[in-house]
Amino acid sequence: AKTTISVIKADIGSLAGHHVVHPDTMAAAAKVLAEAKSKGIIVDYYITHVGDDLELIMTHRKGVDAPEVHEVAWNAFKEAAKVAKELGLYAAGQDLLTDAFSGNVRGLGPSAAEMEFVERPAEPVIVFMADKTEPGAFNLPLFRVFGDPFNTAGLVIDPKLHDGFKFEVYDVIGGKYVIMNLPEEMYDLLALIGTPGRFVVRRVYRKSDNEIAAVVSVERLNLIAGQYVGKDDPVAIVRAQSGFPAVGEVIEAFAFPHLVAGWMRGSHFGPLMPVSQRNARCTRFDGPPRVVALGFQIKNARLIGPADLFDDPAYDETRRLAQTIAEYMRRHGPFMPHRLGPEEMEYTTLPAVLQKLQNRFVEAKLYEVKGPKVKTELLHE
Ligand code: 13P
Ligand code: 13P
Ligand code: MG
Ligand code: MG
Ligand code: MG
Structure with a gap:
């Protein structure tokens, strides 16, 4: 079986300007990824941030551009942005340019790098x-x-x-x-x-x-x-x-x-x-x-x-x-x-x-x- 690694990221809002991701928004994203893992959509994940960008590192068996995996990422960003709005973080939801998700995050604001290999x-x-x-x-x-x-x-x-x-x-x-x-x-x-x-x-x-x-x-x-x-x-x-x-x-x-x-x-x-x-x-x-x-x-x-x-x-x-x-x-x-x-x-x-x-x-x-x-x-x- 081939393995895919998908790194998908978005800026969903930051603590104190464009400085750093708030831990509560990371926790909100983690909840979505944990659920996707328990459902078997993804095999594993690691969540982190660089500056004000929330980074989802995911592994799975579904290949690049898999709609299910992109949807998980999109939902994680949405949930994180919700928390960002509640906390009044700066530029909450910054990189989520639309509400209409249609199978792939490309063109909607987030960025993705993915590769599949044996x-x-x-x-x-x-x-x-x-x-x-x-x-x-x-x-x-x-x-x-x-x-x-x-x-x-x-x-x-x-x-x-x-x-x-x-x-x-x-x-x-x-x-x-x-x-x-x-x-x-x-x-x-x-x-x-x-x-x-x-x-x-x-x-x-x-x-x-x-x-x-x-x-x-x-x-x-x-x-x-x-x-x-x-x-x-x-x-x-x-x-x-x-x-x-x-x-x-x-x-x-x-x-x-x-x-x-x-x-x-x-x-x-x-x-x-x-x-x-x-x-x-x-x-x-x-x-x-x-x-x-x-x-x-x-x-x-x-x-x-x-x-x-x-x-x-x-x-x-x-x-x-x-x-x-x-x-x-x-x-x-x-x-x-x-x-x-x-x-x-x-x-x-x-x-x-x-x-x-x-x-x-x-x-x-x-x-x-x-x-x-x-x-x-x-x-x-
Ligand atoms: P970000 O893309 O990291 O939000 O940067 C925005 C900006 O204008 C920093 O000064
Ligand atoms: P080691 O002897 O530490 O394994 O180093 C191997 C190597 O080629 C490092 O570039
Ligand atoms: Mg940015
Ligand atoms: Mg920003
Ligand atoms: Mg940034």
């Missing part, structure tokens, strides 16, 4: 969960894990990894995807995923046998809602060891706190700081963006663990560097490139401010302005 005798899996950033935040680390031998020694020395991996890249605006083979198409892949707001690494497969290696939630909340309603705060699942990168190779990619979009009002670049579960809450300028990594073994669809992988002094220097970068970026105040560029700001409340200035401008054509010479459909639409 369990190996020992099946180590790492669940990454981030707050105050977007799905493309995983582009750089996943490239390094599955494509860069300076990160992953196994790509060079392990015959089972040596053929490389396939990356499925999803165009969140065009609604299409492309599969690229590494190492041979590395430069083309980078040409796409270097634009993480649009081209998101959605899945990674082992090239030799198409075995699923990683999956990322790709829901872009602002694109779904048509306006800024919070950041998409993504999740990812990565399999490790025995034919996949080692656990240490997977989490090594997070030792560099790269700049990601999100942070305050979802409108700023800041460093992605790997933190322990204990520090999975957002403070300074509603951040900085944070990521938690929980390691599990999956056995007969049961979740063994978790291990809190960034809860370790080995990541202290990464966090220190992240603080330094946070300080440096913050000093730019409202200026780009701390603040995001105009395309992303479209979805925020900035256009309303700019609108007021429209008729203050005085016509003054000092020179002829020509358009760019190269127009590619992928980059300009």
Whole structure:
């Protein structure tokens, strides 16, 4: 029998702004999942949070996109949001954009990453969960894990990894995807995923046998809602060891706190700081963006663990560097490139401010302005 792991998350409201999930809302969600477990819809679950995002980690036998499992997640979020409203939590029900559930949470506000596989005798899996950033935040680390031998020694020395991996890249605006083979198409892949707001690494497969290696939630909340309603705060699942990168190779990619979009009002670049579960809450300028990594073994669809992988002094220097970068970026105040560029700001409340200035401008054509010479459909639409 195949096993499925589904990580489905939503922001259903937070204690003190967008800082952290309230324990009572987690308890409400836990009740729904416990009932689903006793009914046999899911085999096991683990509930946690990163910042203001409630994270449901579930294992079952029903495959990806199973309506029953998505309904369990949806009901858990609904119950949690009910408690959030009772407690008057901030932005209660934030990511639940509709009341009409119809078999899948996709497009309704929550995000999901799911994969199905035949369990190996020992099946180590790492669940990454981030707050105050977007799905493309995983582009750089996943490239390094599955494509860069300076990160992953196994790509060079392990015959089972040596053929490389396939990356499925999803165009969140065009609604299409492309599969690229590494190492041979590395430069083309980078040409796409270097634009993480649009081209998101959605899945990674082992090239030799198409075995699923990683999956990322790709829901872009602002694109779904048509306006800024919070950041998409993504999740990812990565399999490790025995034919996949080692656990240490997977989490090594997070030792560099790269700049990601999100942070305050979802409108700023800041460093992605790997933190322990204990520090999975957002403070300074509603951040900085944070990521938690929980390691599990999956056995007969049961979740063994978790291990809190960034809860370790080995990541202290990464966090220190992240603080330094946070300080440096913050000093730019409202200026780009701390603040995001105009395309992303479209979805925020900035256009309303700019609108007021429209008729203050005085016509003054000092020179002829020509358009760019190269127009590619992928980059300009
Ligand atoms: P151990 O000898 O500690 O099992 O290490 C094995 C290994 O390959 C670590 O990367
Ligand atoms: P969340 O998506 O985490 O709710 O962030 C919203 C925000 O605007 C933080 O400043
Ligand atoms: Mg929030
Ligand atoms: Mg959040
Ligand atoms: Mg959010």
